[in-house]
Amino acid sequence: MNMTRRQFLENCAKVSSMVFGSCVFTNEIAEGFTRLSESKRPQLIFIQSQCCTGCSISATYGNEEDFINFISNIVRLQVHPNLSFSQGTDYMRSIIEVSNSGPFYLVCEGSVPARMKEACIFNDEPMYDYLHKLMKKAAAVVASGTCACYGGIPASNQNVTGAIPIDEYMRRMKVNKPLIKIPGCPINPDRLLGTVAYIVATGKIPELVKGVPKKYYPDLIHNQCGRYQAFNQGHYTKNFETEKLNCLLKNGCRGPVTYSDCPTRRWNGKVSVCIESNAPCIGCIHQEFPFRTALYLEEESFKDLTWSEMKKQMEK
Ligand code: FSX
Ligand code: SF4
Numbered sequence: 001m002n003m004t005r006r007q008f009l010e011n012c013a014k015v016s017s018m019v020f021g022s023c024v025f026t027n028e029i030a031e032g033f034t035r036l037s038e039s040k041r042p043q044l045i046f047i048q049s050q051c052c053t054g055c056s057i058s059a060t061y062g063n064e065e066d067f068i069n070f071i072s073n074i075v076r077l078q079v080h081p082n083l084s085f086s087q088g089t090d091y092m093r094s095i096i097e098v099s100n101s102g103p104f105y106l107v108c109e110g111s112v113p114a115r116m117k118e119a120c121i122f123n124d125e126p127m128y129d130y131l132h133k134l135m136k137k138a139a140a141v142v143a144s145g146t147c148a149c150y151g152g153i154p155a156s157n158q159n160v161t162g163a164i165p166i167d168e169y170m171r172r173m174k175v176n177k178p179l180i181k182i183p184g185c186p187i188n189p190d191r192l193l194g195t196v197a198y199i200v201a202t203g204k205i206p207e208l209v210k211g212v213p214k215k216y217y218p219d220l221i222h223n224q225c226g227r228y229q230a231f232n233q234g235h236y237t238k239n240f241e242t243e244k245l246n247c248l249l250k251n252g253c254r255g256p257v258t259y260s261d262c263p264t265r266r267w268n269g270k271v272s273v274c275i276e277s278n279a280p281c282i283g284c285i286h287q288e289f290p291f292r293t294a295l296y297l298e299e300e301s302f303k304d305l306t307w308s309e310m311k312k313q314m315e316k
Contacts, residue, residue, distance in 0.1 A: 011069055015197045032201030041073075042200050043104035045095065046080040046144075047134065049120050049127045050154035050163055051110030055145035056082050058186035059193065070193045074200055078104070092123045099137045105196060106138035111147045111154045112169045115162025132173035140178040140199065141166065144192050149181040149212075150287045157292075167211065181211040185284035190265055191216045216265070221255035221281055224263040237278075244278050252297035254283030257314045283314070292316055 046056065060067050060083070071077040078098040084091055098104060108131070113119040117126035135141055143166040146152040154163040164172075167179055180199075182191050195213055198206050206213040222228070230236075231247035240251075249256070258281055266273045274281055280296060283289050293301070293316050302310050 011073060014066070014069070015074070015194065015201070032203070041076045042139070043078045043098055043102065044071075044075040044107065044196065045078055045098060045104050045134070045138075046107045046109065047095075047122075047131070048081050049108070049110035049112045049131070049148075050161065051145060051147045052153070053082060053109075054186035055109050055184075055192075056080070059144075059189045066189060066193055070197065074193075074197050075105070095134070099134055103139045104137070105140055105142065105199070106135060107142045107144050107192070107196070108135075108148050108166050109144045111151045111163035111165055113154075113161035114164045114169070114172075116160060119161040128169075131169065132175050135170065135173070135175045135177060138177055140180065140205070141170070141175075142192070142196065143167070143179060143181045145187050146183045146185040146284060146289050149183040150289070152185055153290055156290050178205055179211065180205060180208065180213065182216070183212060183285045183287075184260075185289060188216075188262070188265060188267060216261055217259045217285065218261055219259065221258050221260050221262055221275075224261070225255055225275060226263060227275060240278055248275060248278075248280040250299040250302065251280045252282075252294070253280035254286060254297075254314050255281040257311050258283045258286045260285045286315070288315055 079094050086094055112128055114128055117128045120127040122130045143149045147154055148166045151163050151165045180195055182195060195206060206215060227247045230245060231249060235246045236250045237243045237246040237248055262273050282295055301313055
């Protein structure tokens with residue numbers, strides 16, 4: 001895709017605000033992309049283990065224009081299970097060709113079944129036995145979504161398949177590559193596209209806290225919430241029909257234990273965010289998601305608890 005200089009700088013400003021929340025780094029991003037000639041745009045492979053595909057749907061549909069810009073100007077998206085026309089052996093051939101042709105970044109979605117290995121088969125081979133070979137050729141690995149980062153829904157309850165997250169899998173298979181985790185069920189497109197764009201443009205890994213980019217998960221949702229005043233004043237929602245601005249704590253909101261910039265980054269092209277739509281935060285970014293207790297905690301489960309006991313209850 002050919003771009004005018006103005007379009008190029010507009011795109012750099014978009015990436016800058018996506019990654020940093022402001023346009024102040026537009027020049028740095030522009031320099032990075034200028035260094036990358038068309039032929040050097042890094043290759044990207046997506047691969048999916050146990051997941052619902054929601055993360056890819058979120059990345060591609062969340063803000064379609066950003067995704068098209070991302071695959072047209074920032075990376076060369078070579079293989080994606082939902083976007084590739086090829087199937088079966090042709091699809092496998094594309095993965096082999098790309099992975100042998102030079103450096104690539106690997107985006108892993110989903111957790112890996114370590115006990116019931118046949119739960120996820122790839123090219124007639126359990127994903128558990130195949131994935132590490134691909135990882136060892138990658139420049140860096142991005143774990144996209146809560147399943148890939150922490151096990152998520154496939155690892156919940158009795159975890160019959162023995163699903164493990166990508167970091168645990170890499171440890172077991174002795175894969176020593178940089179790993180960046182982007183939790184969320186599903187991921188917010190900004191966080192995935194922004195992280196990869198940052199690595200591509202600067203050649204650096206963003207600042208991480210417990211493996212996740214600090215920029216996207218800086219503080220508890222509760223501390224940034226638009227309903228914090230209602231919480232302070234003890235105005236809690238009892239009737240969803242008539243009360244649309246009250247605190248959702250007693251409806252099971254997990255904002256007090258979940259680190260994310262959701263309140264400011266927002267979703268669906270910045271249209272809204274769960275709490276603003278009057279839905280309690282379900283903590284989909286939390287390490288324990290989907291939790292052993294009910295997804296929406298009842299007011300009863302908080303009865304007579306102190307604030308710190310309540311928070312412990314939310315993390316179970
Ligand atoms: Fe898991 Fe993502 Fe939730 Fe689904 O890739 S984080 S179930 S939205 O698809 O893995
Ligand atoms: Fe905190 Fe949730 Fe209430 Fe917001 S709605 S103030 S995140 S408990």
